[in-house]
Amino acid sequence: MWPFNRKFKKSIARIEITGAIASAARVRILEALEFVEQNRFPALVLRIDSPGGTVGDSQEIYSALKRIKEKVKVVASFGNISASGGVYIGVGAEHIIANPGTITGSIGVILRGNNLEVLLEKIGVSFKTIKSGPYKDILAFDRQLTEPEKEILQSLIDTSYNQFVQTVAEGRKLSPATVRSFADGRVFTGEQAVDLGLVDRIGTEDDARRWASELVGLNPETTKFFTIKQPKTLLSRFSPGGAKLVSNLEFAMETNGMPLWMWR
Numbered sequence: 001m002w003p004f005n006r007k008f009k010k011s012i013a014r015i016e017i018t019g020a021i022a023s024a025a026r027v028r029i030l031e032a033l034e035f036v037e038q039n040r041f042p043a044l045v046l047r048i049d050s051p052g053g054t055v056g057d058s059q060e061i062y063s064a065l066k067r068i069k070e071k072v073k074v075v076a077s078f079g080n081i082s083a084s085g086g087v088y089i090g091v092g093a094e095h096i097i098a099n100p101g102t103i104t105g106s107i108g109v110i111l112r113g114n115n116l117e118v119l120l121e122k123i124g125v126s127f128k129t130i131k132s133g134p135y136k137d138i139l140a141f142d143r144q145l146t147e148p149e150k151e152i153l154q155s156l157i158d159t160s161y162n163q164f165v166q167t168v169a170e171g172r173k174l175s176p177a178t179v180r181s182f183a184d185g186r187v188f189t190g191e192q193a194v195d196l197g198l199v200d201r202i203g204t205e206d207d208a209r210r211w212a213s214e215l216v217g218l219n220p221e222t223t224k225f226f227t228i229k230q231p232k233t234l235l236s237r238f239s240p241g242g243a244k245l246v247s248n249l250e251f252a253m254e255t256n257g258m259p260l261w262m263w264r
Contacts, residue, residue: 021053
C-alpha cells in the first residue's frame with residue numbers, strides 16, 4: 001500500500017499502457033487506477049501504446065475508467081499505436097489526444113483458428129475425439145468448421161462487435177451509426193481520427209499533461225507527472241526490450257485456448 005501524500009493533489013498521475021492487453025496487464029492497470037483514486041490525484045494521463053488485446057480485459061479497464069472519471073479528470077494520450085483494445089480503453093477517458101502519425105482505429109473483433117487437417121493427413125496423424133456435445137471441439141485444428149459452427153462463431157463475433165461499437169459511441173458521444181461507418185477494422189492516423197471524432201485533438205504526451213493541468217486548475221507550466229510504474233520483472237531489468245517481450249509472452253500464454261480478442 002502506497003502512503004498518502006498531499007503533494008499528489010497538485011500532481012498529474014500518469015499510467016502507461018504498453019504492449020498487448022491481457023489479464024496480467026489488466027491487474028496492473030486496475031491496481032494503478034485504484035492508487036490514483038485512493039490518493040486523490042486531481043487528474044490522470046493515460047499513455048497508451050498498444051495494438052490491442054483480449055475483449056474481457058479491455059472491458060474491465062474501460063469500466064474502471066468510467067467509474068474513476070467521477071472523481072478524476074482523465075486524458076488519454078495515444079502514442080505510436082493505440083488500436084482495437086487500445087481504443088476500447090482510450091474511449092474511457094474524457095478526452096483523447098494523439099500524434100498526427102499515431103496509428104489508431106482497427107475497431108472490431110477477430111476470432112482465428114488454425115486448420116492443419118491436410119498437413120496431418122500427409123504425415124499420417126489423426127485424432128479421436130469424445131465430446132459431450134456437437135460443438136465442444138469447435139475450432140479444432142484437425143478439421144474444417146461446419147456451417148452451424150460458422151454461424152455460432154459469427155454470432156459471437158457480432159455480439160462482441162456490437163458491444164465495441166456501443167462503447168465507442170458512448171465514450172465519444174457519437175451515434176452508433178456514425179461509429180459503424182468507420183468501425184470496419186481499418187486503421188487511421190491520429191489526424192484522420194480527429195476528423196472522425198475518435199480523437200479530440202492533435203498533440204504530444206506533454207500536451208496531454210498541460211491539458212489535464214488546465215482542466216483541474218493547475219499551472220501547466222509547473223505541474224509535473226507522477227508516473228505510477230509497473231513493478232519490473234527480472235527480464236526487464238537486464239534487457240532493454242524485456243518488458244515488451246514479457247508482455248507478448250503473457251498475452252500468448254493467457255490467450256491460449258481463448259482466441260477471441262480485439263487485435264490489430
